[in-house]
Amino acid sequence: FAMNLSLASAEEFPTFDQLQPSAELPALLIDEAGKPITTAEAWSKKRDTLKAQFQHWMYGRLPPKPAQVKYETLFTDEKALGGKATVREIRISFVEPALSKRQHVLLVTPNGVEKPGVFIGMNFCGNHTVLPDTKIALPEGWVGKGCVGVENERATDAGRGAQTEVWNAELIVSRGYALATFYSGDIDPDTPDLADGIGPAFYKPGQTAAEGDDAGTIALWAWGFHRVADLVTTEFKDTIDASKIASVGHSRNGKTALLAAAMDDRFSIAIPSQAGCGGTAPSRGKVGEQVKQINKNFPHWFCDNFLLFNEHPDLLPFDQHALVAICAPRAVLFANAEEDTWANPMGQFEVLQAAEPVFKLLGTSGLAEAKEPVMNQLVGGRLGFFYRPGKHSMSTTDWTAYLDFADQQWK
Ligand code: GCU
Numbered sequence: 001f002a003m004n005l006s007l008a009s010a011e012e013f014p015t016f017d018q019l020q021p022s023a024e025l026p027a028l029l030i031d032e033a034g035k036p037i038t039t040a041e042a043w044s045k046k047r048d049t050l051k052a053q054f055q056h057w058m059y060g061r062l063p064p065k066p067a068q069v070k071y072e073t074l075f076t077d078e079k080a081l082g083g084k085a086t087v088r089e090i091r092i093s094f095v096e097p098a099l100s101k102r103q104h105v106l107l108v109t110p111n112g113v114e115k116p117g118v119f120i121g122m123n124f125c126g127n128h129t130v131l132p133d134t135k136i137a138l139p140e141g142w143v144g145k146g147c148v149g150v151e152n153e154r155a156t157d158a159g160r161g162a163q164t165e166v167w168n169a170e171l172i173v174s175r176g177y178a179l180a181t182f183y184s185g186d187i188d189p190d191t192p193d194l195a196d197g198i199g200p201a202f203y204k205p206g207q208t209a210a211e212g213d214d215a216g217t218i219a220l221w222a223w224g225f226h227r228v229a230d231l232v233t234t235e236f237k238d239t240i241d242a243s244k245i246a247s248v249g250h251s252r253n254g255k256t257a258l259l260a261a262a263m264d265d266r267f268s269i270a271i272p273s274q275a276g277c278g279g280t281a282p283s284r285g286k287v288g289e290q291v292k293q294i295n296k297n298f299p300h301w302f303c304d305n306f307l308l309f310n311e312h313p314d315l316l317p318f319d320q321h322a323l324v325a326i327c328a329p330r331a332v333l334f335a336n337a338e339e340d341t342w343a344n345p346m347g348q349f350e351v352l353q354a355a356e357p358v359f360k361l362l363g364t365s366g367l368a369e370a371k372e373p374v375m376n377q378l379v380g381g382r383l384g385f386f387y388r389p390g391k392h393s394m395s396t397t398d399w400t401a402y403l404d405f406a407d408q409q410w411k
Contacts, residue, residue, distance in 0.1 A: 013056050016305075021314040025282060025354045028325050029361065040362055050322050051263065057316065058278075060215035060303030062223050062263055063202045068096035069227070071235050074104075075135045078111070085110055085173045089127065089136055090235070092227055094198075101198050103186045104137055105228055106130055109239060110173035117244025117410050118178040119271075119402070120228045122221060122253045125155070125163055126183045132161030142189035142196065166250075168399040175403045178240060180228050184253065187224035188217045192300045198223075216302040218256050218278070225260035225267075233266060244410045246271055248402065250394040251343075252301065255279030262326040269331045269409055271402050273394050276343030278302065280334050282320055282351055283313040288344030321354035324383070328355070329362040331409040333384035335401060336373070340392040349373050352383045359383060378404055
C-alpha cells in the first residue's frame with residue numbers, strides 16, 4: 001500500500017521562523033505574490049495552497065482513501081419509526097490498508113421519498129444511542145464516561161436511545177431527508193493516545209508516535225466522514241442523492257464536520273454546531289477558548305505542528321475563515337447558542353463575514369443581507385448563521401434550522 005504522495009511535501013512550506021505575524025484575519029483574495037485575486041481560477045490555486053497549509057500546520061494530513069473496503073449490511077428494518085423509515089446498519093471493514101478498526105454506519109432513510117439528501121453526522125456515544133432499536137450494535141471499543149450507560153469505558157444496553165433527541169432521526173425523515181451517522185471512536189477513540197485509533201497505520205516504517213504534520217484526531221475523524229460519503233455514493237447511489245450530502249456535528253464533532261467538507265467537494269453543505277476554537281471561531285483574538293488551552297486540554301485533536309502556535313496564533317498563515325472559504329461556493333451554516341460563550345459566537349459571525357468575499361467572487365449570495373446574528377432566526381444566504389438562547393448542545397430547535405437551511409440550499 002503506497003502512502004498518499006499527492007499532497008504538497010514539506011519543502012513547499014516555509015519554516016515556522018519564516019512565518020510573518022498578522023493581527024487581523026489574513027486577507028483571502030491576495031495571492032502568494034501579494035497580488036489581488038479577481039478570478040475563480042486564481043482563487044482555485046490559493047485554495048489548494050490553503051488546503052495543504054491547514055493540514056500541515058493545524059490538523060495534520062488526512063490519510064488517503066483506502067484502496068479496498070468491505071461493506072456488510074448487519075440488518076435492515078424497512079418498517080422503522082412507525083413505518084416511516086428504513087433503518088440499516090452497515091459495517092465498513094478496511095481491507096487495503098488492513099485496519100483493525102471497523103466503522104459502523106447507521107443509515108436512516110425516509111420511506112416513500114425517492115433519492116433523499118443525506119446528513120452525514122458523527123456521534124459522540126455510539127449508534128445505539130441514536131435510536132432505541134436493540135438490533136443496533138454497541139461500539140466495539142472505548143466510549144467516554146460522559147455517555148449514558150457507559151461502564152468501564154464500554155457501552156452497555158443502558159445507553160440505547162439516549163441521544164434520540166440529539167439526532168432527531170424522526171424529524172429528519174419527516175422532512176424528507178436521510179441520516180447516516182457513525183461513532184467517532186470507530187475511527188479514533190477521543191483519548192490523548194493516538195495509538196488506539198487508525199492513525200498509526202499511516203506512520204512511516206519504524207515510527208511509533210505522531211509527529212509534525214501526522215494526522216491528529218480531528219483529521220482522522222474527517223477521514224471517517226469521507227468513508228461514509230464513499231458508502232452513500234457507491235453502495236447506496238440508487239437510494240441517496242449524491243448531490244445532496246451535508247456534514248453535521250456538534251462541538252469537537254462540528255470542527256470535524258467543517259474540515260471534512262472543506263477537504264471533500266462531495267459535501268454540498270457543512271453544518272458545524274457550536275464548534276468554536278479550532279473549528280468555526282477565529283484562532284486569533286482573546287474571546288473564548290484559546291489555541292494554547294485547546295492544545296493543552298486536548299493534545300491529540302490537532303497535529304504536533306499546531307503546538308508551535310500556542311503563544312502566537314497570529315503567526316498562522318490562515319484563520320478559520322479560510323476553511324469556510326475553501327468550501328465555497330458550497331453552503332456553510334454555523335449554529336450557535338447564546339450561553340456558549342466558550343465557542344465565541346460573535347467571533348464566528350466575523351469568520352463568515354471574512355469568508356464572504358470568496359463566496360461573492362464565485363457568484364453566490366454569501367451572507368446575503370445578514371449583518372449580525374438574530375436570536376431564534378436563520379439568517380444569511382449560502383453562508384448561514386443560526387443563533388438561539390441556551391447552552392452548549394444540539395437540539396430539536398437546532399435541527400429545525402439545519403433542515404430549513406437544507407431546504408433553501410438543495411431546492
Ligand atoms: C471542550 C473544548 C471545545 C469543544 C468542546 C466539545 O469544551 O474546549 O473546544 O468544542 O469540548 O467538543 O464539546
